[in-house]
Amino acid sequence: CVCVTVSHSQITRLYSRFHSLDKGENGALSREDFQRIPELAINPLGDRIINAFFPEGEDQVNFRGFMRTLAHFRPVEDNEKNKVLTPGEPLNSRTNKLLFAFRLYDLDRDDKISRDELLQVLRMMVGVNISDEQLGSIADRTIQEADTNGDMCISFNEFTKVLEKVDVEQKMSIRFLH
Amino acid sequence: MEGAWDVALVLFQVWLSIVVGLIMLPAMFGVSLGFTDIYIKVLVKILEWATLRIQRGQREQPTLPSQSANGIIEKKDGSMEEEIEELRRSHPKNLAGGDFTLCDVFYFCKNGIENIVEDQVTQRFTSEELASWNLLTRTNNNFRYISVRLTIIWGLGVFIRYCILLPLRITLAAIGLSWLVIGTTLVGLLPNSNAKSWLSDLVHITCYRICARGLSATIRYHNKENRPKKGGICVANHTSPIDIVILANDGCYAMVGQVHGGLLGVIQRSIVRSCPHVWFERSEMKDRHAVAKRLKDHIADKTKLPILIFPEGTCINNTSVMMFKKGSFEIGGTIYPVAIKYDPQFGDAFWNSAKYNMVSYILRMMTSWAIVCNVWYLPPMTRQDGEDAVDFANRVKSAIAYQGGLVDLFWDGGLKRAKVKESYKEEQQKMYSSMIVGSDSHEAFVDPM
Numbered sequence: 001c002v003c004v005t006v007s008h009s010q011i012t013r014l015y016s017r018f019h020s021l022d023k024g025e026n027g028a029l030s031r032e033d034f035q036r037i038p039e040l041a042i043n044p045l046g047d048r049i050i051n052a053f054f055p056e057g058e059d060q061v062n063f064r065g066f067m068r069t070l071a072h073f074r075p076v077e078d079n080e081k082n083k084v085l086t087p088g089e090p091l092n093s094r095t096n097k098l099l100f101a102f103r104l105y106d107l108d109r110d111d112k113i114s115r116d117e118l119l120q121v122l123r124m125m126v127g128v129n130i131s132d133e134q135l136g137s138i139a140d141r142t143i144q145e146a147d148t149n150g151d152m153c154i155s156f157n158e159f160t161k162v163l164e165k166v167d168v169e170q171k172m173s174i175r176f177l178h
Numbered sequence: 179m180e181g182a183w184d185v186a187l188v189l190f191q192v193w194l195s196i197v198v199g200l201i202m203l204p205a206m207f208g209v210s211l212g213f214t215d216i217y218i219k220v221l222v223k224i225l226e227w228a229t230l231r232i233q234r235g236q237r238e239q240p241t242l243p244s245q246s247a248n249g250i251i252e253k254k255d256g257s258m259e260e261e262i263e264e265l266r267r268s269h270p271k272n273l274a275g276g277d278f279t280l281c282d283v284f285y286f287c288k289n290g291i292e293n294i295v296e297d298q299v300t301q302r303f304t305s306e307e308l309a310s311w312n313l314l315t316r317t318n319n320n321f322r323y324i325s326v327r328l329t330i331i332w333g334l335g336v337f338i339r340y341c342i343l344l345p346l347r348i349t350l351a352a353i354g355l356s357w358l359v360i361g362t363t364l365v366g367l368l369p370n371s372n373a374k375s376w377l378s379d380l381v382h383i384t385c386y387r388i389c390a391r392g393l394s395a396t397i398r399y400h401n402k403e404n405r406p407k408k409g410g411i412c413v414a415n416h417t418s419p420i421d422i423v424i425l426a427n428d429g430c431y432a433m434v435g436q437v438h439g440g441l442l443g444v445i446q447r448s449i450v451r452s453c454p455h456v457w458f459e460r461s462e463m464k465d466r467h468a469v470a471k472r473l474k475d476h477i478a479d480k481t482k483l484p485i486l487i488f489p490e491g492t493c494i495n496n497t498s499v500m501m502f503k504k505g506s507f508e509i510g511g512t513i514y515p516v517a518i519k520y521d522p523q524f525g526d527a528f529w530n531s532a533k534y535n536m537v538s539y540i541l542r543m544m545t546s547w548a549i550v551c552n553v554w555y556l557p558p559m560t561r562q563d564g565e566d567a568v569d570f571a572n573r574v575k576s577a578i579a580y581q582g583g584l585v586d587l588f589w590d591g592g593l594k595r596a597k598v599k600e601s602y603k604e605e606q607q608k609m610y611s612s613m614i615v616g617s618d619s620h621e622a623f624v625d626p627m
Contacts, residue, residue, distance in 0.1 A: 125283075126614065
């Protein structure tokens with residue numbers, strides 16, 4: 001198992017949050033429990049983000065799963081502070097953060113982003129405001145830019161290469177105040 | 179056996195005369211004997227001591243989690259445009275039309291996860307967490323044993339609150355409410371005249387004052403020169419049904435609401451006999467025009483008392499002011515905004531209607547230390563030319579939030595039970611679309627939110 005160290009007070013706070021979202025009080029969250037957060041419900045990618053919490057084919061996520069998904073967003077510098085000596089990469093490494101974002105696009109979890117998947121996610125983000133043709137050309141251009149092996153899909157490596165200059169550690173991290 | 183009953187009767191009489199003499203009569207005349215002030219001062223000293231003890235305990239045992247009042251996570255206040263621009267800065271700019279980059283998704287992702295950990299809305303529907311414990315186990319989510327002395331003080335507090343204060347308060351509330359019903363019914367028998375209105379005001383105010391004593395309420399009114407006048411509409415933020423008692427202690431208002439059954443129905447029917455209040459049947463509430471008409475007629479009559487409305491439509495936990503429904507602001511007339519802020523140190527006044535019904539709520543109120551609050555009367559406002567009802571409502575809401583030190587939210591209090599409207603998501607999508615398509619395309623909408 002890959003471990004990320006979280007402080008005691010943060011676990012308490014997150015458990016308190018988990019509990020307040022769990023309206024059915026059955027120790028697990030359903031998709032509806034997440035949808036009850038208004039700011040998340042209006043996020044164009046809200047459904048994809050919620051989906052990231054649920055393993056394949058499951059409808060409930062327990063506290064462990066909740067923490068595990070959130071662990072991706074720990075700031076990277078905290079690892080150095082705590083000198084974690086576990087094998088394998090921590091969940092909040094740059095690579096794993098990029099993988100999280102990659103999976104938001106990869107709808108069928110086959111480790112590549114096809115043109116169709118990209119179009120679907122784009123449609124979620126823009127709603128009805130952009131025509132199919134324009135959206136199609138945006139998707140084509142994006143794939144063209146990223147695709148290096150000519151298979152008209154974006155693999156994880158190609159994804160990482162395109163975003164190598166982006167400050168992923170900062171943009172995909174959440175800092176606790178304590 | 180006889181002796182025991184006699185003793186009980188004598189004790190009861192003594193008890194009643196103490197209550198009437200020392201609490202009820204001064205309350206009726208608006209005079210304070212100073213007991214409450216002393217009580218509050220002593221309470222503050224004890225709570226300060228308790229806080230220091232807890233802080234000392236926390237330093238000795240660093241595993242105890244500390245409370246935080248300002249949120250759990252750091253949040254940057256940037257807009258969608260600012261954040262996405264920053265993301266794209268490191269990405270090579272593309273010239274072939276369209277401005278989408280794969281890293282845009284980071285913004286939505288981080289935003290979503292931040293809101294899963296902590297959002298601005300759902301926290302308003304549960305009681306505020308206190309930064310320091312006030313010796314009521316109900317307010318400390320992380321209650322932990324700290325020291326023997328603290329536990330003893332807490333135990334003493336429980337005894338005082340449940341065995342001494344509670345019976346006293348229940349007696350006062352019972353007296354206050356029965357006096358309200360009897361008094362207003364009697365006044366209702368008189369023919370309409372100035373004397374009747376004066377008597378009706380007297381009965382109302384004395385009853386509410388007795389009820390306020392029944393909650394050990396200490397209320398500070400500020401800017402009394404702005405007090406609502408007849409023919410106006412008084413608008414306030416809503417935290418609990420007690421708000422009515424708080425406001426009615428310093429002035430007479432015409433209430434607006436739905437007809438209820440039970441005890442509340444009895445009270446409603448009797449007070450409407452002595453002066454006009456506006457009660458609606460359930461079916462009437464659905465017809466917005468009928469409602470507006472009745473309210474308009476009421477404020478047109480300058481002899482009638484100002485109506486009291488809570489535009490949020492539901493109880494919020496007194497840390498923020500949520501969306502004001504525009505109905506009350508379409509009627510016209512002068513709006514008198516009032517800001518009510520409770521001090522959570524002495525007792526949590528928020529009514530979480532999902533968790534507690536009315537009876538348990540009142541019981542909790544009566545076993546708190548006290549209700550301490552500040553009421554600010556704000557200068558009257560009227561709708562300006564060219565301003566629509568929604569903007570006017572927001573203007574009033576901001577003024578109240580600013581005065582009360584509350585967060586001004588645009589979110590609807592109805593989100594307590596209902597889902598958020600799709601149109602908000604569509605606005606987000608529109609905003610993002612204008613970032614992709616750019617300003618030189620005929621399809622772009624630049625629609626500032």
